[in-house]
Each structure stands twice: as C-alpha cells, then as structure tokens.
Amino acid sequence: MICPISGEVPAEPVVSKKSGLLFERRLIERYIEDHGKCPVTKEELTMDDIVPVKTNKVVKPRPLQSASIPGLLGIFQNEWDALMLSNFALEQQLHTARQELSHALYQHDAACRVIARLKKERDEARTLLAQAERQIPASLAGAAPATVVSNGKRAMEDEIGPDGKKIRPGINPVMIEELTECNTMLSAQRKKRQVPPTLAPIDALESYTQISSHPLHKTNKPGILSMDIHPSKDIVATGGIDTNAVLFDRPSGQILCTLTGHSKKITTLKFVPRDELFVTGSADKTVRIWRESENGNYNCIHTLKDHTAEVEAVTVHAATFEGHVGPVTAMSFSENGYFLATAAHDGVKLWDLRKLRNFRTLSPYDSDTPTNAVEFDFTGNYLALGGSDIRVYQVANVKVEWNLIKTLPDLSGTGKVTSVKFGADAKYIAVGSMDRNLRIFGLPGDDQMEESNTAE
Secondary structure, three states: OOOOOOOOOOOOEEEEOOOOOEEEHHHHHHHHHHHOEOOOOOOEOOHHHEEEOOOOOOOOOOOOHHHOHHHHHHHHHHHHHHHHHHHHHHHHHHHHHHHHHHHHHHHHHHHHHHHHHHHHHHHHHHHHHHHHHHHOOHHHHHHOOEEEOOOOOEEEOOEEOOOOOEEOOOOOHHHHHHHHHHHHHHHHHHHHOOOOOOOOOHHHHOOOEEEEEEEOOOOOOOOEEEEEEOOOOOEEEEEEOOOOEEEEEOOOOEEEEEEOOOOOOEEEEEEEOHHHEEEEEEOOOOEEEEEEOOOOOEEEEEEEOOOOOOOOOOOOOOOOOOOOOOOEEEEEEOOOOOEEEEEEOOEEEEEEOOOOEEEEEEOOOOOOOOOOEEEEOOOOOEEEEEOOEEEEEEOOOOOOOOOEEEEEEOOOOOOOEEEEEEOHHHOEEEEEEOOOEEEEEEOOOOOOOOOOOOOO
C-alpha cells in the first residue's frame, strides 16, 4: 500500500473513486488544488472523488534497515544516488533550455535586423519618390495625374489602348527640345572633329603586349564582366561577379573606391562625363546611378527597378535594331555619330545610324564561341572586340572593308574575354576576363606603373 506521489506508506490514506489508487491525503489534496487531475491517470479529479480509508492507530515498526549502522549507510547511499540522478536530469533540462533560449534570441536579433533594413529601404524609397515628384514638370503631371497614398506609394491611372495594353505617357515637349538641341550641338562638333596627332598609329597597335596586371576583385568570386574608362580622366571602372564595381586609377596603380549595393553580378557599367555620373547595370534587374562626391567617392543617387530580367548593357543613346541571334551582350557607339557596334553569340554587327540598317557583320569566332565585348575608341578610328581573344580593327566606312590590325591572346587562361576598353588616344587597351585581374596592353616600356601580379 504505497502512495505513488511520495513512494511511502501513507500516514492518512485516501482512495480515488475513479481509479482506485491509494494516496497520502495531504499530497493528493495539494495536487488536486494545483492541477485538478489525477497524478497517475491524468483524469479529471476533485476532492469529492476522494474517500478516506480508516486504519487502526498502531505504532509503525522501525524498518530493519534502520536498525543497524550498515542499514542506515545503505539508506543514505540510495538517497545519494537518487539525488545525483535527479541532479543530472535537471542539468540536462537546463542545457536544453539554454539552447532553446539562445536560438530564440538569435531569431529575435535576425528579425530586428531585417525590420531595420526594410524600414531603411522604405525611408529611402519615400525620399526618392518625394524628390521625383518635385522634379516632374507641371505639364507631365497634368498629362499623367497621380494619386499619392499615405504610405508613400503612387497609384498611376494609365489609359488602356484598343489592344488592351496600358498607354504610357510619352516624352514631353521640353525634353524633346533638349534632345534636339543636344543632337544639333553634337553633330556640329563631330563635323569639326579631326583625328588628334597624339592618336596611337597602326604600327604601334601591332606591337602591343601585356604590360601590367592588377587583381581588383574578390578571389572567391573572380570574373570581370564589364569595364569602362573615363573619357577625360585615366580611371578604369570594372564590374565583377562579386557584385562590386571598382574604380582604378591607372597612373598610380591604386584603387580609388569600391562601389557596393547590387545584390548580383554587375553585367554593364558606363561613365557619363556630364555631372560626373556613373551608371551600373546588374543581374539583379536594377540600374544604379552614382554621382561623384567632393571626397572623390561615388554615392548612389537613384536606383531604376523597371526591368523584369537581367540588365545586359547600358549606354546614353536609344533605337531598336533587329537581326542578332540570341541576347545582345555588348554595344558601343562611335563618336563620329554614324556607327553602332553590337555583340551577340553570332558575332558583331555594325549599324549605320543614319539609315538604321546593318551594313557589315564580323564573325571572328566559330558558332560555339560568343563575342562578349565590343568597343570603339574615342576618336572612332579603332574597334576592339573580345571573345576567346582580343581583336582590334581599323574603322573604315560603310563600303570599305574593316581591316584586322592586331589579335591579342587571352592571358587569363579562361578563354573568355568579358570586356575591353581603349585608353586615351588608344595608347593602351584594358581587358577584363573571367579571372579577377585587370590587364593592360600597350607598347613595352610605355607604362607608368610597375607590373603588379598577385598570386591567388
């Protein structure tokens, strides 16, 4: 007759009507008061279900174990063992509770960081939206009324055309007038432009070789996918798989700054000399516009999120040309204002902007080797393209054949040139490949820097 709670013979026994189990009265009363259930069967139990058991009032005999010193020692040993086992179980429960608490705190900290980032992005978006609203001309605002919601979002009321598609507002007259004036000014400048006497001659390009190599991007994510050179400063910009754009000062051999912000690889970039702007396009479907600050760094002033796929190329002109097989990987406008070169898997196509037609196709590689880069030099006298190697052509006119001047090898070992640019007066050629090095090709001994090759 043992109480299941105390493990001893009860001094004041009671019996449950439902389960028939025997308990110590004071223990079962306290358990029912706290839980309202049977401690063994977990059934609902009240004090009305408890029946006292009447026993004879006799003196309890002393246990045989407590009648001798060895027996007492055995009892103490059993109690000690039970205490140690209970202590071990409590330590295990404490360790589990600590792990659960640590995991909960980590999740709470991560959630706080995500909330803080989302709030920051929301505030930036609201700021950019407010700036855009202040800059929209009154005529455009009247043509396309917008409703501003309290949370900072805009609800545009677009008209629906007969084909069921939305009719977007066109270019307003003020912008058309500015574009016309800019076209007139550039056309006049191009007609007066002459070949500078400092332009590198053909025999110099034929002697070009690699004169330096510079590791600019991360080792764990190598690969330069795009490149541009500032037209008035000897600064080379590279965009890589590591999601960073690096501005490199060629004369000093130093990195000026590293631009971060894109979440995926940078596929294209371009300097805009006016207002010292810099544009980057990425596989994250965004285009970021950067502006140079007083300390020489570039800050992101706007992010374009209108694309629904990866941004492959950016430039400062526009029109639609059809004829390539597969996606266009690169394009370059000649500064003479007449030619556009576009690269794709099927080679390079040359377009006459005056008649908007393709007048020549360059297919330097086989059908399995795409052309990844194409670039006119600033004077419009040379054209470089990159694929499994680098090839430089002399620019002619629509009717005359364009001669291949020089073929430079891809020294990266990857067999994939991703970007190529001419320096000022075509004095050197900058090349990016699927490793992390920027390579400079020019006349031997003509470079202002020591070659810096860093082992990966």
